[in-house]
Amino acid sequence: MPSAPLVALRGVGKVFPTGTQALAGLDLEIRQGEFVALLGPSGCGKSTALRIVAGLSEPTDGVVEWLSPADETRSGNRLGFVFQEPTLMPWASVFTNVLLPLDLQHKSAANSAERVSAALDRVGLTAFRHAYPRELSGGMRMRVSIARALVTEPELLLMDEPFAALDEITRFKLNDDLLRMWQALRTTVVFVTHSVFESVYLSSRVVVMAARPGRVFTELAIDAPYPRDQNFRTSPEYAAHCRRASEALAQAIAAGGEP
């Protein structure tokens, strides 16, 4: 079960140049091996918090602390990031897209090809390695994006509403596959979503955020055991967790006031 802390946000605030206060006094600790969902209404700064963890955005207040030394046994770098859109290079094949992180770090070509193949195999797209993103469905493109994020075997996988644009059937399937990959790779995931059901199904901990300014409102532990599957989705236990999360979200929205 979750053990040593991996990364922590301490008193993180973010004011955009336009003057918008996106985050204020955000405290959040991510432990190794956790699956944390950031749940909140739009405008609560959950994506901003994720970008700050990724180092894509600098906090204007507070600090991001990496609490564990870089794990030498892992061959890749620390972070993987999956955006809301698949964000693939349209001019490059699936294989080249997944290769990108290794390519940018000048990894040896032979080794890289193997790792790309493994990553594509993990998301079930081996047969489409030479296809272009245009030729794939939305769900398949998102799989490519996940394969690319996992190809470096990151310690921390950051996902910014990755399945928001997908239909429910595809989303459920990807949820299951994501859980499977998370368990197989024993990585840590922070998953931003505005879906109560998705957050409860996936995560071991739901962090509910409130808006204006963005902050942690409350946390819920989802102590149902993994692996989770269709049975969990229809269980009374799942329904109970969802109800608690919904109530917490409703309170968070009320606490955030009108936009």
Next chain:
Amino acid sequence: MSDLPPAHSRESGNPLPQYQQRTGPPLSRGTTEAHIRPPPTSLHERRDRALRIALPIAVLALGLLIWEMAVRIEDVPPYVLPAPGLILQTLVADWALLSNSLLVTLVTTLEGFLLAAAGGVGIAVLFNQSRLVEYSLYPYAVILQVTPVVAVAPLLLIYLPQQAAVLACAWIVAFFPVLANATLGLNSVDRNLADLFSLYGASRGQVLWRLKLPSALPYILGGLRIAGGLSLIGAVVAEIAAGAAGAGSGLAYRIAESGYRLNIPRMFAALLLLSAAGIVIFYLLSLVNYLALRHWHESALRPER
């Protein structure tokens, strides 16, 4: 895994099954019948394509016929208006002279085009890499563009050897669309992709070669398509301007020279060759555009339906 690729997937060499799957008749029609029936759009498409070729040709034929008849019936002398037949005869008779001139103009055009392509893309990359350089030089690029090249050509002919002046004119008119489009393209990079590159610690060079230039490629090719026609215009303008000085041998010079000699059929023949050159240049560049973008860019993809 379970999610199906859309109909334009490369796996579907034959679009028929998918077509039937999406918009085919209700199942009661029977699947065998549905499968041998060709998609109704293909016939319509084929007729549409045939019309797109046949109609302009018909218009051309009709126009030429009227022209020929008018000249014959009114007995217009060839130094006023030569008939199409005579122009064609002149084209054949003067082929040695005209084809040499065509070659000269084409070489100038090609050189001007290549310089414009290299200059336009090069300057755009420079602007993209350094804001200070952009601020310093962009206004002059605009000035170069907005000053009519016809007015600049005589000056260039004073200071440069004729061939260099002609080339400079071709470059001046052709480089700006490449520069403007390439600049737009380099600034149109997907922000998330740019974030991804920085997340993985990409160097400036990697961002330029792996991200910015490929993103800009459709824009650059668009600019080149305009530049192709413009470099021909630039070359022609300079040749005409130089024509008075008399040492040229390009097609435009032939037009000017034939004008002085009232050899109107040859003027038309040379003009015909210039148009043909322009058309060929345009279609060659369109082909390059298509070949480079066909796998991935919206502009080069055929509609699904």
